[in-house]
Amino acid sequence: MPDTLPPDKATSHGFGRTLVAVYAVFALAASARSIFQLVTKADDAPVAYALSAFAGIVYVVATVALARNQRVLALVAIAIELAGVLTVGLLSIVDDDLFPDQTVWSGFGEGYGFVPLGLPLIGLWWLNRTREKA
């Protein structure tokens, strides 16, 4: 039960409190951007917009999972996030035409000060740090 965890084992306490806030900002940025893109100009760059939507969902899941101390779900979401930013970052450099419009993960997140690249690493570190020792 999340509420009975000792404070230093809960992903939503201590440093995790601030980490959840950073995740929330990216959840908001990516999903709001994708909703706007899909509503106003869905046909312009379907791949990029679908990817924005996917990234938005991943960030929302990671935010909620960290906030509610759901470690497994958080681990899955953050792993997908790391794979996503690396794959999209690489592809956007190799093949420019694939993503004609910006996504949060383009160029390893350069439009967001490369925070999207560092965030999953910090997330994984934090999950490991708060792990229950058997």
Next chain:
Amino acid sequence: MTETVAYGIAAAATLVAAWAGWHMYREQPVGNPLFYAVAALELALIALLIGGIVALNSTSRDVDGTLFVSYLVTVAVIPPAAVLWGIAEKSRWGTGVLVVALLTVAVLCLRLLGIWQGTYA
């Protein structure tokens, strides 16, 4: 929506963020003075929301209204949400939530100006 307003509010948000950062560095939880500073900023953001909508309806500029208003609403919602989430954590990390939120507000204010001037789509 003038440059003065946008830069002014962005600067105010950055100042409060820096102040929150100082509290965080000193390992202090969110206290009353910081709370009031955020509340004052929130009043400015609500005024910006109202003023922005009024200005949108009376301007001849070609502004993307949906985008503009959704940014205005977002920017006004962030500080209360951050206070609710951050204040429950009585440590420096609760203060850290405010730092993150206020810097986000500052960035969004600059984007708002870009949307208003048509330089950001």
